[in-house]
Amino acid sequence: AGLTSTIVEVRDVAPGQEPTIVFALKNGDGTAVDGTKLATFAPIAAGPTSSYTQYYREDARSRATFDAATGYTTYTFNAMIPEDATGSWGFSADIYRNATIKRADGKADITLREAAFNPIRYAAVTGTVQARRTVATMAQCNVCHDRLALHGGQRLAMEECVICHNPVTDDGARRPANAGQPESVSVQRMIHRIHKGHNLTQDYTVYGFGNTPHNYNEVTYPGDLRNCAACHTANSQQVPPPPGAGVVTTLRDYFTKQGPGTAACLGCHDSRDAAAHAYLNTTVFPGSTDPAESCGVCHGGNSQWSVDRVHAR
Numbered sequence: 001a002g003l004t005s006t007i008v009e010v011r012d013v014a015p016g017q018e019p020t021i022v023f024a025l026k027n028g029d030g031t032a033v034d035g036t037k038l039a040t041f042a043p044i045a046a047g048p049t050s051s052y053t054q055y056y057r058e059d060a061r062s063r064a065t066f067d068a069a070t071g072y073t074t075y076t077f078n079a080m081i082p083e084d085a086t087g088s089w090g091f092s093a094d095i096y097r098n099a100t101i102k103r104a105d106g107k108a109d110i111t112l113r114e115a116a117f118n119p120i121r122y123a124a125v126t127g128t129v130q131a132r133r134t135v136a137t138m139a140q141c142n143v144c145h146d147r148l149a150l151h152g153g154q155r156l157a158m159e160e161c162v163i164c165h166n167p168v169t170d171d172g173a174r175r176p177a178n179a180g181q182p183e184s185v186s187v188q189r190m191i192h193r194i195h196k197g198h199n200l201t202q203d204y205t206v207y208g209f210g211n212t213p214h215n216y217n218e219v220t221y222p223g224d225l226r227n228c229a230a231c232h233t234a235n236s237q238q239v240p241p242p243p244g245a246g247v248v249t250t251l252r253d254y255f256t257k258q259g260p261g262t263a264a265c266l267g268c269h270d271s272r273d274a275a276a277h278a279y280l281n282t283t284v285f286p287g288s289t290d291p292a293e294s295c296g297v298c299h300g301g302n303s304q305w306s307v308d309r310v311h312a313r
Helices: 138-145 158-164 187-199 260-268 272-280 295-299
Strands: 003-011 020-027 040-047 054-057 065-067 072-076 088-101 110-115 121-124 205-208 212-215
Touching: 003 088, 003 121, 020 088, 040 072, 040 158, 088 158, 187 260, 260 272, 260 295
Parallel strands: none
Antiparallel strands: 003 020, 020 072, 040 054, 040 088, 065 072, 088 110, 088 121, 205 212
8 A cells, every 4th residue: 555544542532622643644665644745634533433423524734733753643623522422432534645657658647546544443432442343344345346435535444434324414415405305324224225226116316425416226236135244244234233323314214213223124125014014113112212123023133034034045
């Protein structure tokens, strides 16, 4: 790799504090890179790792400091860790520079974007450090995608994808007012819908940069959708989801809010009948506003309709 990034230290990670990140940015030969001179140097803070609900992404180039003696670039966020924050937070960054490749045939030089693999580090706001659970790995994605590099080629780590594509985010900032309710971009709903593609019963269109609509109803998955292990790691497709998994806002589906298991399953099984089944097996207990799911009763572990049995090939 020509440009690499490591988070050396994260400090001042406490409620009401402005966290500081220390980066080691390097060229392929190991020499230091000054982060303030890059085309993009945007640190990210997000929490909690149990299920991200908020994140901050700041342009660090004008406020970061580079120490030539250590080769480290240090940045302190403008945003504070919320006063009511608990658990652990994750830290990353979008980092790239423009590079030029000189051609030996005398033709025009090639200009390209050279991005560093997004560094990831976790720190405790309260208690002990809890890393974000791993549901899928980039190695699994790249079996098909070769090199999955999104949003201008600067986002390369699944651990960073889930920061922005969390249960409460949608395309509302990009979707025109006349295009109806915002579409959820929570990763479990979005990835399942994209890969189900032409077999979906509902429209799945997400508005992206430039207010451009991206429709995924013509996508054809090249593998067997019953093979959950192709994308999931360590049996992460099983229900019920782990404690702390977030409730998903799904304004364009048959009902909202959806529990984390429901949002994942209805990502593929998007018919009205499937939604009715999930809805009837979801309840909101007194004193709560979040749905509780009973999916694990019939679909968990070794039950008759377990995930593995339903998806048996």
